[in-house]
Amino acid sequence: MKELLEKLTQAYGPSGSENSIRELIKSELSGYETKTDALGNLIIEKEGKQGGKKIMFAAHMDEIGVMVTHIDKDGFLRFDFIGGVNPYQLPAERVRFANGTIGVIGLEKIDKISDLNREKLYIDIGAESKEEAEKLVSIGDSASFISPFVDLGNRFVSKAMDNRSACAVLVKLLQNLPETDNHIVAVFTVQEEVGLRGATTAAFATEPDYGIALDVTATGDTPKGLTMDVGLGKGAAIKVKDRSIMVHPYVKEKLVELAEKNNISYQMEVLEFGGTDAGAIHLSRSGVPSGAISIPCRYVHSRSEMVDIRDMEAALKLAQAFCGADLR
Structure with a gap:
């Protein structure tokens, strides 16, 4: 199995x-x-x-996953959650879109950890402008998280x-x-x-x-x-x-x-x-x-x-x- x-x-x-x-x-x-x-x-x-x-x-x-809600002038993506997603676990995590595009979840500067919420997060797909980002993703596109499958013997992680x-x-x-x-x-x-x-x-x-x-x-x-x-x-x-x-x-x-x-x-x-x-x-x-x-x-x-x-x-x-x- x-x-x-x-x-x-x-x-x-x-x-x-x-x-x-x-x-x-x-x-x-x-x-x-x-x-x-x-x-x-x-x-x-x-x-x-x-x-x-x-x-x-x-x-x-x-x-679970995320969905693009906005692309800013510099090509960064804002997103909504699909299902129950914990925002505290997301900074520096990677996501993959259906077309294979990879993004890294970034975090705006915050003064204390309690300020961390979805509105402070964004996805960086390496684009340098909105126009470049729009060639890779669109509003409403979904992404899943990236995590390798790990065999720990009787237990598996993914x-x-x-x-x-x-x-x-x-x-x-x-x-x-x-x-x-x-x-x-x-x-x-x-x-x-x-x-x-x-x-x-x-x-x-x-x-x-x-x-x-x-x-x-x-x-x-x-x-x-x-x-x-x-x-x-x-x-x-x-x-x-x-x-x-x-x-x-x-x-x-x-x-x-x-x-x-x-x-x-x-x-x-x-x-x-x-x-x-x-x-x-x-x-x-x-x-x-x-x-x-x-x-x-x-x-x-x-x-x-x-x-x-x-x-x-x-x-x-x-x-x-x-x-x-x-x-x-």
Whole structure:
């Protein structure tokens, strides 16, 4: 899974600009018939047997980034955030536009660190004038952050582990999906980072009986970090709640039952902030019992997100078990 994860994390794909990452995922699933809907979600369906339940697995393929809002007379770019971006982490970081243009994020002179905000930041693409900059970028162009993939043994570091690590799990699930009674709908969703938008339309269109979001979650295992009982290397995280959903009790209990029955390492996740595609799926139409299988991730929404391969493998095994589960 490491090689796939590296390819996926290094691909370009800020929210609203998922074409490149979608085509890469499609190339990994060449044995399947795929459909791209009006919003850009990539949808793959595998028929089950008559009487089986329809399960929607959703893994968002977009990443956080920035968008150009202004080009000044000297060729410097001002920008807005795409998704949840921490301005304190940005000075001297690099970004890449879809056409390959590279920029460095600069910071105006400030007197104290508390003055640092988005309005004090700019992107330097090496242009010497507005006219020169406009040959490379335009207002409304998006950029993703640049960060190499680093192998630390069982743990990997890169940008976009949120949510390419879960995309890798969903790809592997499809590549190794056994025959099941249940009808499986796998959706690589768009625009999750800006409001769960792809999952909203995909769930409405596919009408699942159950929804499972595959995503990352925060951890509480770093020095003086969050007070949270989730850590790297301890298994897949079974969500209980976040800001977008109170997980359906039956779905949560079924995931725990399957993990214990199949000797899959797991931990319970109560996330005090954020949300996943499950938040949109469970409110679709007249309601869809939904939950989430999460991959613990340190330093979420940074250029150095860290995940553990053992947690990814546990998430894959749990998703496989849910595919074949006897659901009421």
